[in-house]
Amino acid sequence: MSRLSAAVPPWLAHALRAQRGPVPWSAVVRGALAAGPLLLVAVLSGRTSVGVVAALGAMLAGINDRPGSRRAAVRRLGVPALAGAGGLLVGSYAGQHVGAVTLTLLLTVLGLLAGAVSAVGPVASGAGTQLLVAAAIGAGMPLPEPGWQRALFFVGGAGWLLVLRLALPTPGATAGDYRFDGERDAVGGVYDAVAALLEAAGGPDAPGRRVALTAALDHAQDALGGPRLRSYASSAAERRLHAQYAAALPIAEAATALAWAGEAVPARAVEGPRRLAVAVRTSTHTGPLPAPSRTAPALRALDDALLHAADTFDRGGDDTALHTRRRTATSLARTVLGSAGREYGLRVALCFGTSVAVAQALHHARWYGSHSHWYWLPATAVFLVKPDLGPLASRVICRAAGTVLGAVLFAGFAALLPRPAGLVALVALCGALIPVATRHFAAQTAVVTVLVLSLVMVGGEPGASWSRIGETLLACAIVLLVGHLPALGQRGGGVRARLTHAAEAAHVYLAHVLDDGTTDDRTGRWTLRREAYRALAEARASIDLAAAELPALARHAEGTDEVAATLERLVDTTTACAVQLDDTGRLTPQHTERITALLDELAEGRERAGLAVKEGQALPVPLAG
Numbered sequence: 001m002s003r004l005s006a007a008v009p010p011w012l013a014h015a016l017r018a019q020r021g022p023v024p025w026s027a028v029v030r031g032a033l034a035a036g037p038l039l040l041v042a043v044l045s046g047r048t049s050v051g052v053v054a055a056l057g058a059m060l061a062g063i064n065d066r067p068g069s070r071r072a073a074v075r076r077l078g079v080p081a082l083a084g085a086g087g088l089l090v091g092s093y094a095g096q097h098v099g100a101v102t103l104t105l106l107l108t109v110l111g112l113l114a115g116a117v118s119a120v121g122p123v124a125s126g127a128g129t130q131l132l133v134a135a136a137i138g139a140g141m142p143l144p145e146p147g148w149q150r151a152l153f154f155v156g157g158a159g160w161l162l163v164l165r166l167a168l169p170t171p172g173a174t175a176g177d178y179r180f181d182g183e184r185d186a187v188g189g190v191y192d193a194v195a196a197l198l199e200a201a202g203g204p205d206a207p208g209r210r211v212a213l214t215a216a217l218d219h220a221q222d223a224l225g226g227p228r229l230r231s232y233a234s235s236a237a238e239r240r241l242h243a244q245y246a247a248a249l250p251i252a253e254a255a256t257a258l259a260w261a262g263e264a265v266p267a268r269a270v271e272g273p274r275r276l277a278v279a280v281r282t283s284t285h286t287g288p289l290p291a292p293s294r295t296a297p298a299l300r301a302l303d304d305a306l307l308h309a310a311d312t313f314d315r316g317g318d319d320t321a322l323h324t325r326r327r328t329a330t331s332l333a334r335t336v337l338g339s340a341g342r343e344y345g346l347r348v349a350l351c352f353g354t355s356v357a358v359a360q361a362l363h364h365a366r367w368y369g370s371h372s373h374w375y376w377l378p379a380t381a382v383f384l385v386k387p388d389l390g391p392l393a394s395r396v397i398c399r400a401a402g403t404v405l406g407a408v409l410f411a412g413f414a415a416l417l418p419r420p421a422g423l424v425a426l427v428a429l430c431g432a433l434i435p436v437a438t439r440h441f442a443a444q445t446a447v448v449t450v451l452v453l454s455l456v457m458v459g460g461e462p463g464a465s466w467s468r469i470g471e472t473l474l475a476c477a478i479v480l481l482v483g484h485l486p487a488l489g490q491r492g493g494g495v496r497a498r499l500t501h502a503a504e505a506a507h508v509y510l511a512h513v514l515d516d517g518t519t520d521d522r523t524g525r526w527t528l529r530r531e532a533y534r535a536l537a538e539a540r541a542s543i544d545l546a547a548a549e550l551p552a553l554a555r556h557a558e559g560t561d562e563v564a565a566t567l568e569r570l571v572d573t574t575t576a577c578a579v580q581l582d583d584t585g586r587l588t589p590q591h592t593e594r595i596t597a598l599l600d601e602l603a604e605g606r607e608r609a610g611l612a613v614k615e616g617q618a619l620p621v622p623l624a625g
Contacts, residue, residue: 010548015394019439026170027065027435034058034161035451036428039458043420049143050153052459053088055427056137057157059451060084062434063444064126065165068219069182071226073165079123081158084130085151091138092147100360103139107378108353110135115348115385116341119494120332125388132352132382140359140375143459183241184281186223189216190248191277195270197255198302202264210259210572211540213252214533220245221530225322237283239316244280246321247312249526250305251276257298257579260572268292269299272306279313286313297583298576323527340497348385350482355381355475373461376468380475383445385483390441391548392483396476402445403472409446410453411466423454430454484552495557498542499564502535503606506571510595513578525578532571540564563605570598 008016035055042051061077068076090110094103114128134154143150170181193216197209224245251273258265269292279286289310294300335341359374380403384395413426430451437443449468509528512521543564546557577591 010554011391011393011550012397014391014548015397015442017440018443021439024067024435026168027062027067028432030065030161030164030168031062031434032428032432033164034062035157035431036424038157038160039427039455040424043424043458048420049145049459050149052455053143053145053150053153054157054160055455056134056452057081057084057154057159058161059157059431059434059448060130060133061158061161062431063438063448065161065435066438067182069186069223069226070166070179071224072182072222073162074227075123076126077158077162077165080126080130081155081162083127084134084158085155087131087133087135088138088154089147089151091135091140092143092150094135095139096147100364104353104357104360107132107135107139107356108349111352111382112345112349114345116336116345118348118386119338119341119344119497120335122388125386128348129382129386132348133379136356136375136378136382140363140373180237180241183220183223183238184283186216186220187241187245187248188277188280190220190245190252191273191280192216194248194251194255195273195277197252197259198265198270198273201255201259202262206259206262207568210256211537213255214537217248217252217530218534218537220248221322221324221534225324241280242322243312243316244276244309246323247305247309248276249323249530250522251302251309253526253529253575254298254302254305254579256572257576258302260576261296261298265299266292269302272309276306276309276313286310298579300583301579321523323523323530325527325531335497338497340494344494347482348382350485351381351385351479352378354478354482358474358478359471373456373467377471377475380472381479384475384479391545391550392480392553393550394548395441396480398440398442399445400473400476402442403449404469405442406446406449407453407466407469410450413450414453414457420458423458426454427451427458484550495539495542495546495560498535498539499560499567502532502539502564502567503602505532505535506567506574508532509571510574513574513581529571529575529578532574536564536568536571539567559605559608562608563602566598566602566605570595570602573598 035058038054038058039048039051042048042054061081064077064080065073066076087110091107094106098106111132114131118125118128138147138150145153190213193209193213197206197213200206200209224242255273268290272289272292275286275289278284286309289306291306292299292303294303355378359377362377363374380399384392384399386395390398413422417423417426430447433447434444434451437447453468505528509525509532512525512528539560543557543560547554547561549557573591573594577587577595580587580591
């Protein structure tokens with residue numbers, strides 16, 4: 001695949017790329033027990049339409065059912081489900097009581113709101129997607145139940161999957177309290193990532209391993225930081241995991257400083273984090289850890305951090321902070337109303353509104369015959385305009401290919417399977433396949449297409465496989481057209497907004513480290529370091545996505561990758577400075593010269609990329625002692 005990626009343009013290579021990893025058997029089991037059984041119970045009780053709505057809720061929740069902790073799953077599955085129920089409620093009553101023009105305007109405004117809110121983060125993006133998809137289904141799918149009942153059964157379907165997520169143990173998770181197996185795996189992954197970075201120090205793989213460490217820390221923070229009734233970890237097992245995560249932060253800091261120095265680390269220094277990773281996953285004590293040599297500030301910091309971690313693992317610790325700050329309402333509003341929110345909201349509104357208008361025109365022109373299923377066109381447009389699923393061209397290619405494949409497969413199944421029993425079994429099978437199919441957008445589209453067509457046929461509508469292909473291709477054309485229209489503001493607003501936020505977080509972190517009055521505040525320093533690295537990871541992901549767009553769109557993000565690389569080196573250098581200051585109280589000429597050079601390089605790069613520099617971000621660098 002690497003040779004193929006080098007031979008084809010980035011936008012096409014992205015469409016051919018799929019995620020890899022072990023099969024998530026626990027998610028497969030949950031998927032099989034969700035939509036299919038709900039539909040079966042409804043069919044047996046004579047309330048088929050209720051089962052269709054509940055199965056839709058379970059299906060959309062299944063798309064969001066990703067690896068992680070149970071606590072994080074509550075937000076990741078629950079918030080989008082509530083948004084979807086709201087969309088279904090609004091769409092149902094609007095579809096029944098307003099005309100085509102008013103309905104189109106209403107859904108367009110809803111698209112503007114959902115798109116702007118999606119800029120907040122992945123959970124908000126999932127909520128915006130389900131809001132619009134459910135609104136289109138509610139307005140276009142003929143169901144006998146009133147809107148409030150549809151919304152209730154939709155939440156019930158998603159809630160059933162969430163109950164399965166919270167109640168079923170993970171296969172193979174035998175150590176400790178199974179309720180925290182996701183948290184244990186996430187924290188253990190942090191120590192594994194630290195060991196991998198130490199192993200790569202001084203070699204060409206070190207930058208990539210540092211990025212992997214950031215991803216592991218982000219994942220652990222998310223796994224431990226889900227919603228809770230109390231503001232603190234309430235059980236002994238959870239407090240222990242929080243303390244083990246906190247003990248990893250100084251080890252990660254020392255490992256980053258060692259990688260920054262560019263010198264190989266003795267093999268015995270790698271053994272300690274690996275043993276800690278095993279201890280986390282097995283809920284056992286660590287025993288004596290190999291002590292690294294104390295010949296350099298970063299090695300002394302690593303030794304001290306390992307001693308502290310060993311004590312925390314064996315005796316328990318009281319540091320249960322996650323070193324993250326809750327986002328305020330002001331910061332959330334700034335994100336929604338900022339350039340990223342405005343640009344994405346406008347494009348979602350244009351795509352969704354245009355697709356609703358076209359679907360309404362075709363519907364009232366009787367293009368669909370006597371069967372109304374116009375909701376497929378705007379629902380497809382919502383998934384196509386969603387940047388989380390890949391670059392625009394990649395999304396269009398995968399969606400078209402997946403829909404054609406799914407429609408062909410369903411046509412064959414529908415001709416062979418008995419009704420409704422065979423279709424109910426097909427829904428259960430597709431529910432089980434969704435967790436695996438989410439690794440590639442085309443595969444996910446094919447599975448969802450088969451599942452939805454099965455639900456539609458069980459609900460009483462005749463097969464609509466071929467018309468779904470036509471509607472999907474039409475949605476692809478709409479999104480491609482709107483996606484390349486000149487924006488009212490600056491293109492690449494999402495990339496620039498994330499990169500600007502990353503630059504601000506990096507400067508705040510640097511200022512904190514260089515301020516003599518706050519160098520002893522390690523808790524605050526670790527919080528700022530985590531924010532800086534997380535913001536950098538989000539910016540880098542957005543830049544990589546933009547680089548894989550068609551050239552007409554990719555050019556708007558030119559130069560941003562160089563700025564991100566400079567910021568990464570600046571934050572790494574800041575971390576090395578923090579370790580140096582802890583050890584000696586002053587910086588070496590190498591540290592000060594590197595910071596000065598990086599700040600100059602950053603200013604030049606931001607100017608070339610057209611990124612605004614806020615007043616006060618040019619920081620004085622203290623002289624080496």
